[in-house]
Amino acid sequence: MASGIKDKVAILGMGCSKFGERWNDNAEDLIVEAFIEAIEDAGIDKSQIDAAWFGTGIEEQHVGKSAVPLSMALRLPNIPVTRVENYCASGSEALRGAVYAVASGAADIAMAVGVEKLKDTGYGGLPQRSRGAVNDLFWANASAPGSFAQLATAYSAKHNVSAADLKRAMAHISIKSHDNGSKNPKAHLRNKITEDKVMNAPMIAEPLGLFDCCGVSDGSAVAIVTTPEIAKALGKKDLVTVKAMQLAASNGREAQHNSWDGSHFVTTRAAAKRAYQEAGITNPRDQISMFEVHDCFSITELVTMEDLFISSDGRAVNDIMDGLFDADGKIPCQIDGGLKCFGHPIGASGIRMVYEMYLQMHGRAGERQRAEEPVFGMTHNLGGFPHQNICSLTIVGKEGA
Amino acid sequence: MEVGILAYGGYIPKSRLQRDQIFKAHAWFNPGLKGLSRGERSIANWDEDSVTMAVESARDCVAPDQRENISAVYMASTTFPFQDRQNAGIVADALNMKSNIQTLDFTSSMRAGTAALTVALQASKGAEGPILLTSAENRMTKAGSALELTTGDGAASFLIGSGNIVARLLGSHSESVDFVDHFRGESAEYDYTWEERWVKEEGYMKIVPTAVNSVLEKTGVSASDITTFCFPVAARNVAAGLAKKLGISEDAVADNLQSNCGEAGSAHILIMLAKALQEAEPGDKILIASFGQGCDALIFETTDAIKTVRPNTGITGSLANGRADSNYNRFLAFNDGLRMDLGIRAEVDKNTGLTTHYRNRYMAQRMVGGECSKCGTAQFPKSNICVNENCGAINTQEDYSFADKIAQMNSFTADRLTYSPDPPAYYGMIQFEEGGRLMSDFADISPDDELTVGMKMRMVFRVKDYDTKRDFRRYFWKAVPVNATQKGSE
Numbered sequence: 001m002a003s004g005i006k007d008k009v010a011i012l013g014m015g016c017s018k019f020g021e022r023w024n025d026n027a028e029d030l031i032v033e034a035f036i037e038a039i040e041d042a043g044i045d046k047s048q049i050d051a052a053w054f055g056t057g058i059e060e061q062h063v064g065k066s067a068v069p070l071s072m073a074l075r076l077p078n079i080p081v082t083r084v085e086n087y088c089a090s091g092s093e094a095l096r097g098a099v100y101a102v103a104s105g106a107a108d109i110a111m112a113v114g115v116e117k118l119k120d121t122g123y124g125g126l127p128q129r130s131r132g133a134v135n136d137l138f139w140a141n142a143s144a145p146g147s148f149a150q151l152a153t154a155y156s157a158k159h160n161v162s163a164a165d166l167k168r169a170m171a172h173i174s175i176k177s178h179d180n181g182s183k184n185p186k187a188h189l190r191n192k193i194t195e196d197k198v199m200n201a202p203m204i205a206e207p208l209g210l211f212d213c214c215g216v217s218d219g220s221a222v223a224i225v226t227t228p229e230i231a232k233a234l235g236k237k238d239l240v241t242v243k244a245m246q247l248a249a250s251n252g253r254e255a256q257h258n259s260w261d262g263s264h265f266v267t268t269r270a271a272a273k274r275a276y277q278e279a280g281i282t283n284p285r286d287q288i289s290m291f292e293v294h295d296c297f298s299i300t301e302l303v304t305m306e307d308l309f310i311s312s313d314g315r316a317v318n319d320i321m322d323g324l325f326d327a328d329g330k331i332p333c334q335i336d337g338g339l340k341c342f343g344h345p346i347g348a349s350g351i352r353m354v355y356e357m358y359l360q361m362h363g364r365a366g367e368r369q370r371a372e373e374p375v376f377g378m379t380h381n382l383g384g385f386p387h388q389n390i391c392s393l394t395i396v397g398k399e400g401a
Numbered sequence: 402m403e404v405g406i407l408a409y410g411g412y413i414p415k416s417r418l419q420r421d422q423i424f425k426a427h428a429w430f431n432p433g434l435k436g437l438s439r440g441e442r443s444i445a446n447w448d449e450d451s452v453t454m455a456v457e458s459a460r461d462c463v464a465p466d467q468r469e470n471i472s473a474v475y476m477a478s479t480t481f482p483f484q485d486r487q488n489a490g491i492v493a494d495a496l497n498m499k500s501n502i503q504t505l506d507f508t509s510s511m512r513a514g515t516a517a518l519t520v521a522l523q524a525s526k527g528a529e530g531p532i533l534l535t536s537a538e539n540r541m542t543k544a545g546s547a548l549e550l551t552t553g554d555g556a557a558s559f560l561i562g563s564g565n566i567v568a569r570l571l572g573s574h575s576e577s578v579d580f581v582d583h584f585r586g587e588s589a590e591y592d593y594t595w596e597e598r599w600v601k602e603e604g605y606m607k608i609v610p611t612a613v614n615s616v617l618e619k620t621g622v623s624a625s626d627i628t629t630f631c632f633p634v635a636a637r638n639v640a641a642g643l644a645k646k647l648g649i650s651e652d653a654v655a656d657n658l659q660s661n662c663g664e665a666g667s668a669h670i671l672i673m674l675a676k677a678l679q680e681a682e683p684g685d686k687i688l689i690a691s692f693g694q695g696c697d698a699l700i701f702e703t704t705d706a707i708k709t710v711r712p713n714t715g716i717t718g719s720l721a722n723g724r725a726d727s728n729y730n731r732f733l734a735f736n737d738g739l740r741m742d743l744g745i746r747a748e749v750d751k752n753t754g755l756t757t758h759y760r761n762r763y764m765a766q767r768m769v770g771g772e773c774s775k776c777g778t779a780q781f782p783k784s785n786i787c788v789n790e791n792c793g794a795i796n797t798q799e800d801y802s803f804a805d806k807i808a809q810m811n812s813f814t815a816d817r818l819t820y821s822p823d824p825p826a827y828y829g830m831i832q833f834e835e836g837g838r839l840m841s842d843f844a845d846i847s848p849d850d851e852l853t854v855g856m857k858m859r860m861v862f863r864v865k866d867y868d869t870k871r872d873f874r875r876y877f878w879k880a881v882p883v884n885a886t887q888k889g890s891e
Binding site for chain 2: 121122123125128129130133134136137138139140141142143144145146147149150151152153154156157202203204205206208251252253255256257258259261262385387
């Protein structure tokens, strides 16, 4: 395996807009809001940015195609700007482009911008749209919650977990994220909820009820990255560096070959092994300080605990109910509220996850700041469906860790 | 060469709308409908049309390995989904038949079913192989009309030719009379009907006896020798009245299935024939007579093979496989009888590129996937590179039909977010026992059904999407739980 990018790239500055129903803002307004925070945090002028990557998932709902909308919104000085799309992992893809550019030496300072404007459809949930001309001929009439709900039935069958026990663990996940989101001023959903409320909520796609589903939000997030040397030359201390970035794409095995049981993510497991190796992490359960996973649905978070090798197979329910992943637990998960409550503006989400790690490591997370100083933070950004998806993992941490 | 019926099958959609629910909705306007408010009628699901029902009945009639020599596919209906695109051709495609066959649609009369049968029997004498005849009907009826109560949906299929026939044709006779008891003009959605008493006295009771007496005379069969008399009309006691007038035994009068199915238009006489065959003994003489601008009368005699050549499910099995449905509003919604607010999600454009559709027709209409000739892995859709990670061979996949394979269900959901005409949308991962899998829509699931991981599923041909802007519909296959009454492919 390649030697990887560990400690070759440092985060120079980050920004994140308020997520939510931003009725009066265009995507460009959200981009500028996140950009201003990031560029001020980086302490540079935008003319110092050598290249930018722009992540959006459903561009037809807002900016349209290409990277031009980003370049125009920020009046970038004709630098290379690339638009990337990889389902809900589009934000991580933008970050990967920027990080790789710096790691390769092609750019000294690079920027990743993610944005999504989803609340212009006239209805709740993700936009219903064509899946592609050929796919439309035979794909099931599946929504996002319906696709991820499949995990629940397959997981229950495989691990012999009763539907009721699974639902309770899923409820715990959502309650925890609402608790965390209530402490986050930029979060879309800031209300606390109870188990009763989760259990009695309207069914969206069995067994996922309303509170098993994340918020669909408008928002933007920005990361500016550079080399550790340049960061230090710019006066930055206590650097947060990139330890690993790994991506895995389904190749059709889950969707078309009978070797997958439907209860876990093949891609997450493949990417996690590579990410831990790249970061030099041998025991993630003990070494990862905190993580943000792609909790589009409560069941996704549940199985991802096992796919990231934090919980052993079939034990996620126990770890969740033991409070291992609560804000004051051993390894907090979604300490910012996650997709569930911070919100899920698709193209921004991957960068938003890293934003929280960055804030926590700099002790700037406000009311939700973790007392114990984090060393390694991991983000998990997933796009697509359990049976065909993109998984993007990022590990960041203290320089030298 | 003696020709006759080689095999037969039938299909009645699962849902049975309770007539008292229809009557309850309209009693305020037309209390006279009370007389028709007993029993139940079959209703096609939202994703069924005459083509899909025809396909299901044809599958019931001929197994995949018996389709090789079929020389023609005829389809009869007055409710074809396409006015200009051969509907029999869609049926043939769904049955994964070769292109060197004749396909023909018969329509425009309640006699279309028997017309197709008569033509098939004549043509099969000189045909290179048996003719598959299928007939299905999915009639639109006005809310509050008598037809809404008396009609039903269903299909029947027959394999016509020579050889090991289950019933031989003794003779047939056709009377053509432009007697217009009802009609549906070029631009009309619904039938326009005339007074029933006149239809009975001047139509049924005069035209049918002429045709039946002629066929009795031609064949030398005496009326009293008729074992089963099938007459499809819904009106009460007409068949019995005709039998009395013709000298046919009262016991021979076949049930017109008003109580549990309803009259399925031009297909109904063939549905009754399929049921009569399923219940027949060798040597039975079955007289069928249709009515529509005249009358076709045919007499069949069953052979010893009637005991051994059986449909998978047949009309009898299909009728027994019903589910009572009390939701008249849903029936109206399915049939555009209500202006429903379907929500913005329903507005997604369902345009189908005809190039895309043609290029992928084996996948989309026949459910043909690939089988790797190197490692033997069955996979759907067929692709250039084998999905088996331990193989990965390039360009090794041979056509492999999934339509008749049995699958087990690995996971599922009931989705209330995605747009479905009948929410929740049920779908899940199904895994074929002999390899291959698919995230598949499920059909005919009711919230009362218990879905469990591991349960067996079979595939059915259904409408995948309606393109209401262009009046196109695309078909694909969906999974349904295997019933105890169905034998499946093994």
